[in-house]
Amino acid sequence: MNIQALSVHDYRNLAEAELSLGPGFTVLHGHNGAGKTNVLEALYLVSTLRSFRTSDLGVVVRSGTEASRVVVRGFDAGLGVSSTLEVRLERRGSTTRRVATADGKTVRSGAQFYGRVRAVLFTPEDLGVLRGGPTGRRQFMDRVLFGRERGHIADVQTYEKLLRSRNRILREEGLPAAERERLLGTYETGLAQTGARLWTRRLELLHELQARFSGAFASIHGEAGEQADRGGAGPVASLRYECKLGPVSAAEREPTLLQALLERRALDERRGGTSVGPHRDDLVVLLDDQPAGDFASQGQSRALVLAFKLAEVQTARERSADGTPPLLLLDDVSSELDPRRTALLFRTLGEHAGQCILTTTSPRYIDLPAQVETRRYRVDQGTITPDPAIA
DSSP: OEEEEEEEEEETTEEEEEEEOOSSEEEEEOSTTSSHHHHHHHHHHHHHSSOSSOSOGGGGBOTTOSEEEEEEEEEETTTTEEEEEEEEEEEETTEEEEEEEETTEEOOOHHHHTTSSOEEEEOGGGGHHHHSOHHHHHHHHHHHHHHHOHHHHHHHHHHHHHHHHHHHHHHOOSOOHHHHHHHHHHHHHHHHHHHHHHHHHHHHHHHHHHHHHHHHHHHHHOHHHHHHHTTOOOOOEEEEEEOTTOSOOGGGHHHHHHHHHHHTHHHHHHHTSOOSSGGGOEEEEEETTEEHHHHOOHHHHHHHHHHHHHHHHHHHHHHSTTOOOOEEEESSOSTTSOHHHHHHHHHHHHHHOOSEEEEESOGGGOOOOTTSOEEEEEEETTEEEEOSSOO
16 A cells, blocks of 8 residues: 555644655654654554554553544555555553554454555664564564464464463473373464464565575675675675574474474473474574674664665565555664765665655755655654755
């Protein structure tokens, strides 16, 4: 869906905001804390029904009000019709009710609403993925898959529920042996079935992203051409999925995982937790076959994460029935990059991205190619106005 307009009401510090969005780039600029990221968060909410900053949706309702509303209007090229999507958050005491509507009709199932606006998000917090723990990197992969495979959300939720249940039985004392065996057997069968699907989708995702990721990093980082002029080569970026069970064919993943759960049951009982499965796997980002988290500079780290996002945009466009790329949301994208690499980044974005909304403290940091349609808005204390200098 190509978004043509955004309306935000009582969302964080945005009392009333209206933006007209073009098919190209929209630049939001202003001081830190002005409300730029709140706009991206509101768009992400319509895409995923979640915030990327908090699990408590009540805190996004503007102080002193009881409800927030985010409305997007756009054109669905796949269906050939205009469409209006709305997400309303109603705060009632300690709980927050979320209501989603599509063209005036309430959508009861989150899975049926999720993905009507496909969005790819970059935030500065994503840079912590490289040096953080495996949990963050698994979530990084799964967020991509949520937009590609509607069933992946349900599988992740089912797997986590089965995992908690198995761990509870492993730690429970005094349970009759027959009942313990029955319950563990049930949970292990479910973990193997669901876990094999998670394992397969993650592997397929990285395989599909691999070449595009390497190419995007070379374009953004820009060292390949310089090194080649001197007879060398720039650093090569790649992705690897690490699984404790090693390389296993798709047909063998379910039985292999089930066998591993059975074999480790005694060990897991002593430890009180499940030691094998997709919840223990990892995404490894490499530079010249070495883990980037160990030595990549801040600029390289930013280029690696942005390359992953660009690869995600390219594959999403190719998988789309109408060839439309997803909405790209970029928060504070150009910091930590020197001017030359910033120029390379925006040249690459101009070539591969479709509709893009990005934030910056100053428009002078955003040097987009002349042929890219660009709209600019100034954000100041929750008020959004077209930039009079560059409207």
